[in-house]
Every structure is written in structure tokens, then in C-alpha cells.
Amino acid sequence: MLVFERARIVQGDFTMAADFAVPEGARVAVIGPSGAGKSTLLAAVAGFIPLAEGRILWAGQDLAPLAPGARPLSILFQDQNLFPHLTVLQNVGLGLRPDLRLDRGQQAQVAAALERVGLAGLGARRPAQLSGGQQGRVALARALLRARPLLLLDEPFAALGPALKAEMLDLVAEIAAETGSTVLMVSHEPADARRFAPLSVLVAEGRAEPPLPTATLLDSPPPALAAYLGH
Numbered sequence: 001m002l003v004f005e006r007a008r009i010v011q012g013d014f015t016m017a018a019d020f021a022v023p024e025g026a027r028v029a030v031i032g033p034s035g036a037g038k039s040t041l042l043a044a045v046a047g048f049i050p051l052a053e054g055r056i057l058w059a060g061q062d063l064a065p066l067a068p069g070a071r072p073l074s075i076l077f078q079d080q081n082l083f084p085h086l087t088v089l090q091n092v093g094l095g096l097r098p099d100l101r102l103d104r105g106q107q108a109q110v111a112a113a114l115e116r117v118g119l120a121g122l123g124a125r126r127p128a129q130l131s132g133g134q135q136g137r138v139a140l141a142r143a144l145l146r147a148r149p150l151l152l153l154d155e156p157f158a159a160l161g162p163a164l165k166a167e168m169l170d171l172v173a174e175i176a177a178e179t180g181s182t183v184l185m186v187s188h189e190p191a192d193a194r195r196f197a198p199l200s201v202l203v204a205e206g207r208a209e210p211p212l213p214t215a216t217l218l219d220s221p222p223p224a225l226a227a228y229l230g231h
């Protein structure tokens with residue numbers, strides 16, 4: 001379980017509060033108006049922004065003492081964070097060993113992860129030789145190998161067309177279900193939230209609200225969300 005315990009996150013003039021729990025294995029969309037603090041919430045979980053007050057706990061452990069790289073999570077951003085000078089195999093291999101000195105077993109794990117995301121045979125290419133969707137799959141394969149229990153998605157597939165984006169969201173959902181990962185996904189598209197996430201956290205007016213069923217929230221939105229959705 002991921003717990004925000006009377007957490008307060010401050011960035012300059014901006015401040016937001018979070019006090020709720022996300023059940024283990026849940027897929028949760030983080031929705032709300034632009035500038036409301038969706039990315040900030042994820043950045044606090046990832047350890048890029050220290051909390052001004054309160055705690056964030058995973059499996060009962062306070063995350064505060066853990067540097068970002070030591071936290072039990074992987075993050076996918078929109079730019080996918082692929083290294084342009086490395087091959088697909090190397091980019092994925094970084095998920096296992098930053099120095100890329102992979103033994104045979106680890107090489108087999110990399111190959112299996114590429115196969116799992118539908119990229120078998122493309123390991124020798126560089127990111128520039130892949131489509132946007134394929135680049136997303138490389139980043140996903142790397143996250144898969146890291147095998148962290150919490151996955152944070154900050155609009156990683158926003159640049160893809162609707163069909164490809166839907167396909168990627170389905171793939172993430174499938175993999176998360178297989179691995180039991182808990183997923184928080186920032187989303188600007190209500191349709192994506194409905195497709196991907198049974199639960200949603202509304203971020204608005206300086207607060208991240210406890211998760212509610214996505215359909216409930218989108219079908220009967222509170223005023224702050226209704227204005228954003230254009231209802």
C-alpha cells in the first residue's frame with residue numbers, strides 16, 4: 001500500500017496536501033486541471049521534491065530517507081529517457097546494471113523483456129531508428145526489468161496517436177497485472193483514465209483527493225473537475 005500521511009508538498013508559491021492510501025496492485029489515474037499539481041504529486045513520491053510536512057510510506061516504510069534511485073519504483077516520462085547513442089538492448093539492459101556488464105542470464109532477461117513488449121529482433125537498433133510507439137515499448141521493457149513494485153507514469157504516451165496510446169496503456173495494464181505492480185498515471189485524457197485506471201485521484205485546489213472509482217468521478221464530477229472537463 002502507498003500511503004500519503006498528512007503530506008504537504010511545496011514548490012515556491014505552490015502548495016498541495018495529500019492524505020490517503022492507494023491499495024497495492026491498484027491502477028490509479030491522477031487527473032485534474034493544468035497546474036493543479038499532478039506531476040508534483042508523482043515527483044514527491046519519486047523523491048525529487050522533499051515533503052514540507054507529513055510522510056509517504058510504501059509497504060509501511062517511510063520513503064523520506066531513500067534517495068530517488070533507491071526508492072521501490074520506476075518512472076516513465078513523456079520523453080522516455082532513452083539514451084540516443086545506445087542500442088535498444090543497451091537501453092533496456094540499463095534497467096539491470098548501469099554499467100551494462102550483463103552476464104548470460106541477464107542478457108536472456110533483456111531478450112525476454114523485449115519479446116514481452118513486442119520488440120524481439122530490434123535490439124541492435126538505436127532509438128532514432130524506432131517509431132514513437134516502439135520507443136515507448138523500450139522504456140517499458142526497461143521498467144519491466146527493474147521489477148520495482150510501484151510504477152509512475154507521467155504522460156509517457158502523450159505524443160502517440162490515440163490507437164497507439166490505447167495499445168500502450170493496455171500493455172502497461174497487462175504487465176502491471178502480471179507483476180502485481182501498483183501504478184499511478186498522470187492523465188489529461190478522461191478516456192485514457194477510464195480505459196486504464198479503475199481508480200482516480202483528483203488533484204485540484206491544493207489537494208490530492210482520496211482515490212474514487214474513475215467512472216464515478218468522471219460521470220459526476222465535482223465542480224473543479226467539471227470546469228476542467230468542460231461540463
Ligand SMILES: Nc1ncnc2c1ncn2[C@@H]1O[C@H](COP(=O)(O)OP(=O)(O)OP(=O)(O)O)[C@@H](O)[C@H]1O
Nearest residue numbers: 011012013014032033034035036037038039040041
Ligand atoms: N520548480 C518549480 N518551482 C516553483 N513552482 C513550480 C515548480 N514546478 C512547478 N511549479 C508549480 O507547481 C504547480 C503544479 O505544477 P505541476 O506541474 O505539478 O502541475 P500539473 O497538474 O502536472 O500540470 P499540467 O497538467 O499542466 O502538466 C504549478 O502551479 C507550477 O507552476
